[in-house]
Amino acid sequence: MPRNILLFVLALLFLSITGCLDQPQLTEASLESDYLVPPEDIDTAERQQALTESQVVFVEFDGVTVSNCPETTYCNDAQGNRSSIIESFFEQDTISWRPYQNGAGRQLIMDELEQAFDPYDVIFTTERPSSGHYTMLVIASNSEFSGLGVAPLDCGNAFPSSIAFVYRADEFSPQTLANAAVHELGHSFGLTHVEHTHDYMYFQADDGNNQFTESLYDVSNAPNRCYDGDTQDAPQVLLDVLGPTPFDGYFSDTDGSVHEEAIDAIYEEGITGGCTSDLLPEFCPSENVTRAQMAAFLSRALDLPPASKSYFSDTKGAWFEEYADQLAEAEITMGCDDGLYCGGDDVTRAQMALFLTRAFDLPPATQSYFTDTAGAFYEDAADRLAEAGITMGCGNNEYCGAESVTRGQMASFLARALGLV
Ligand SMILES: [Zn+2]
DSSP states (O other): OOHHHHHHHHHHHHHHHHTOSOOOOBOEEEOTTOEEOOOTTOOOTHHHHHTTSOEEEEEEOSOEEEEOOTTSSOOEETTTTEETHHHHTTOOSEEEEOOOOOHHHHHHHHHHHHHHTTTBSEEEESSOOSSSOOEEEEEOBOTTSSSSEEEEOOGGGOOTTOEEEEOBGGGBOHHHHHHHHHHHHHHHTTOOOBSOTTBTTSSEEESSOOBOOEEEBOGGGOSOOSSOSSEEEHHHHHHHHHOBOOOSSSOTTOTTOTTHHHHHHHHHTTSOOOBOOSSSOBOOTTSBOBHHHHHHHHHHHHTOOOOSSOOOSSOTTOTTHHHHHHHHHTTSOOOSBTTBOOTTSBOBHHHHHHHHHHHTTOOOOSSOOOSSOTTOTTHHHHHHHHHTTSOOOSBTTBOOTTSBOBHHHHHHHHHHHTTOO
């Protein structure tokens, strides 16, 4: 054998042993008929006990042997490593699921699961819990089977110890696996297939970006459903079945924020109802405050009386029309320009200084606090704010009058001005 061919063969042998000749990673799989419907006579009473707990999902990457349960017609027994799916779907008595070793792939799957179920009360772990109910999600590398995943279609999460499977992991890209993992868990929480191609519950798994949506049922690929109607509102179903992710205070998106105490305080005073949210109460603390929102905040904070007339030509019919008029009548603002209020504009820190100084009738300052306000139209107002302890500026003895104000910051300013924190 010529020497260069010999070297080539040796190199091939070396590469195949060390695993560098990976098969191409598949990025699409059909998940048609990938769920098992329980018999109608199954008692789901145990669910009542489990509803009060967080749903724990144990993601098993390390390989596990799962058996059929011959003595019962149907079982979903994560603790006992038993599932009817072993017989009804795979036509086996026992299957030894082989580990999925790809560390980066494992991480991507966990991240996708956490993100997809973030609004809901689900706890993901790769350690098998020692007690309590948990759903087991087996991510395995068994290429002897066709398809990619399977799970029980568990209406209302009646079996909180289901087992779901994604089982040809070595052949697929991590993102496709991650999407399939969310899909199969979705079945185990009572979701079925829908038409929206970027919904996790679309019957074709790929490596695209997915989400849970309200979508028409996929009639041809979802003969079984948990709920009546033409559409599946997946976020609402998951919220009903799993409950919202627990959070402190009144809003789900303020935990850990430096403004959380102030935000909860102004909520209690009826100054804010939060930002619009379909699912969980949110405050949107990092969004900028608009002049429209500012009008509402101040009008409620000061409990301003109704306005006697209309002041602005650009607020007609707007939700904040009355608030803007109340502010004008109280001489807190004269608008942004000739007869205009500019409700959609962000509030700058300069404008905020004027709003708050007038709204709370702050006394004159005894000294100058900021190095970047000399001669500015808001210099006096910024100093009054500082003297009242409402703000110490943006750092380095500067006030940063041109910067926008976030809703979280505004909550802190208002709460301090009102003495709530
Ligand atoms: Zn499916």
